[in-house]
Amino acid sequence: REVNLRPTDFSSVLNHPAKEKYLARLFLPEGEEALARLACERPILHLGTHQVLGVARPLFRALGDRLSFIQVARHPLFMIAHWHNYIHRFGTDPREFTVCLDCGGVEIPWFAHGWEEEYIRGSRMDRVILSIAALSRLEEETLGRLGAEERSRLLILPFERFTRDPEPYLKSLESLLSTERTSLTPGALTKERIPRRISNDAPAHPHWQKGHGQTAPGRDSSEEAEKAKVWESVRAEASPSAVRTLEGLCAAYETRHLGAAP
Numbered sequence: 001r002e003v004n005l006r007p008t009d010f011s012s013v014l015n016h017p018a019k020e021k022y023l024a025r026l027f028l029p030e031g032e033e034a035l036a037r038l039a040c041e042r043p044i045l046h047l048g049t050h051q052v053l054g055v056a057r058p059l060f061r062a063l064g065d066r067l068s069f070i071q072v073a074r075h076p077l078f079m080i081a082h083w084h085n086y087i088h089r090f091g092t093d094p095r096e097f098t099v100c101l102d103c104g105g106v107e108i109p110w111f112a113h114g115w116e117e118e119y120i121r122g123s124r125m126d127r128v129i130l131s132i133a134a135l136s137r138l139e140e141e142t143l144g145r146l147g148a149e150e151r152s153r154l155l156i157l158p159f160e161r162f163t164r165d166p167e168p169y170l171k172s173l174e175s176l177l178s179t180e181r182t183s184l185t186p187g188a189l190t191k192e193r194i195p196r197r198i199s200n201d202a203p204a205h206p207h208w209q210k211g212h213g214q215t216a217p218g219r220d221s222s223e224e225a226e227k228a229k230v231w232e233s234v235r236a237e238a239s240p241s242a243v244r245t246l247e248g249l250c251a252a253y254e255t256r257h258l259g260a261a262p
Contacts, residue, residue, distance in 0.1 A: 047202060053139045054138025084233075108120065129243075130242065133246075
């Protein structure tokens with residue numbers, strides 16, 4: 001009923017590999033015929049969310065084996081620029097819909113509950129790091145509570161590995177979703193510049209650079225050089241305790257997701 005047709009938006013249907021299929025649906029019969037078509041085709045309902053794994057237990061309980069959960073994990077360092085460019089919008093931007101709490105007249109995001117004063121007192125960079133840490137803790141708690149059957153329906157996809165070598169993860173996705181790649185898959189990967197030499201070498205797009213506060217890496221750059229640039233900006237602004245927190249997050253992520261190949 002409400003389809004995003006803005007061509008400049010990443011989530012626009014016009015940027016989807018099967019945009020013709022979506023647009024054609026506007027002219028198909030509705031009502032009972034639409035229900036019959038859904039029952040016959042059984043399309044996969046894809047819901048794209050942000051930071052939901054930490055509060056996903058109700059989804060697993062409510063949907064049972066109808067749920068397939070794909071978590072795209074990202075190296076903490078490569079989330080810093082986007083968060084730093086975005087965190088000031090919580091509770092102030094009318095286009096930002098994160099649930100916030102009123103803490104003595106200051107709006108703070110819901111995940112800062114329990115460490116409100118630390119959030120309020122912290123620098124912008126400290127808030128970024130502590131927010132990523134808080135959401136990571138929630139994810140760990142959720143993972144620890146999932147049973148074996150629930151874990152079988154969860155696929156964690158490390159972004160850095162996927163963008164550089166997508167094949168093992170495409171096979172895992174096919175298995176999880178009981179589906180297969182189509183003729184559109186290679187084009188979708190090419191459009192996203194996958195595989196990549198450097199994980200954050202995304203296609204040039206004004207929204208990506210403005211919204212994420214990042215610039216594309218140079219031709220002579222490397223994964224480690226990109227990390228070093230982030231560390232330089234972090235250490236210039238963050239408190240020593242926040243730097244230690246980020247170091248711990250990075251070490252845990254690299255041990256878990258960037259160790260031995262799957």
